[in-house]
Amino acid sequence: ETGVTQSPTHLIKTRGQQVTLRCSSQSGHNTVSWYQQALGQGPQFIFQYYREEENGRGNFPPRFSGLQFPNYSSELNVNALELDDSALYLCASSTTEQGVAFFGQGTRLTVV
Amino acid sequence: QKEVEQDPGPLSVPEGAIVSLNCTYSNSAFQYFMWYRQYSRKGPELLMYTYSSGNKEDGRFTAQVDKSSKYISLFIRDSQPSDSATYLCALGGGSARQLTFGSGTQLTVLP
Numbered sequence: 375e376t377g378v379t380q381s382p383t384h385l386i387k388t389r390g391q392q393v394t395l396r397c398s399s400q401s402g403h404n405t406v407s408w409y410q411q412a413l414g415q416g417p418q419f420i421f422q423y424y425r426e427e428e429n430g431r432g433n434f435p436p437r438f439s440g441l442q443f444p445n446y447s448s449e450l451n452v453n454a455l456e457l458d459d460s461a462l463y464l465c466a467s468s469t470t471e472q473g474v475a476f477f478g479q480g481t482r483l484t485v486v
Numbered sequence: 487q488k489e490v491e492q493d494p495g496p497l498s499v500p501e502g503a504i505v506s507l508n509c510t511y512s513n514s515a516f517q518y519f520m521w522y523r524q525y526s527r528k529g530p531e532l533l534m535y536t537y538s539s540g541n542k543e544d545g546r547f548t549a550q551v552d553k554s555s556k557y558i559s560l561f562i563r564d565s566q567p568s569d570s571a572t573y574l575c576a577l578g579g580g581s582a583r584q585l586t587f588g589s590g591t592q593l594t595v596l597p
Contacts, residue, residue, distance in 0.1 A: 378529075407584060416492070416574055416587030417530070430584050464529055466585075473518045473578040475585060477529040 378478035397465030492588025509575035517579040
């Protein structure tokens with residue numbers, strides 16, 4: 375069984391730039407969620423995708439956007455990067471039948 | 487007040503000790519409860535999950551949920567240095583199935 379994989383593992387961007395992070399869901403999972411984890415904090419829910427539609431969103435501005443593809447993989451896009459966007463970005467996959475989420479290793483984004 | 491409160495620690499114990507990690511929550515809508523372990527700079531790894539009040543045991547780990555008190559716990563028996571990590575409680579509920587996390591407790595088990 376293939377787990378959740380994310381790419382890239384590390385990324386450095388300049389303030390004002392745009393970034394795209396990618397995630398491949400665990401086999402058999404149709405729902406993908408994205409979380410932001412600042413240093414020393416628990417993950418914060420950004421949004422969730424199911425059947426290629428956004429299915430819930432946390433308290434994040436519209437410059438955070440996403441996509442889910444027919445194969446259930448997903449992208450997180452962040453426009454107009456700010457210094458405070460520096461964090462570990464986590465992708466999690468699950469099924470609609472269970473609330474249990476399985477996480478990838480994360481992408482560490484540094485904005486300078 | 488945060489929806490989920492977790493003692494951030496850090497917590498340091500000798501090898502073999504019993505560890506108790508706790509979270510309290512305020513939202514009665516939470517229906518399922520999870521504990522994740524996170525090693526430094528890695529993604530969270532699912533340890534335990536439960537959908538009801540009571541105890542659930544898996545090896546050295548026991549998860550306990552008390553919905554009436556809005557209190558969840560994770561017990562680690564015979565703790566090992568390899569258990570040194572940050573432990574996150576996560577609660578879920580509702581149609582979106584988003585998880586609300588505690589801030590994490592950093593545990594160090596000393597050999």
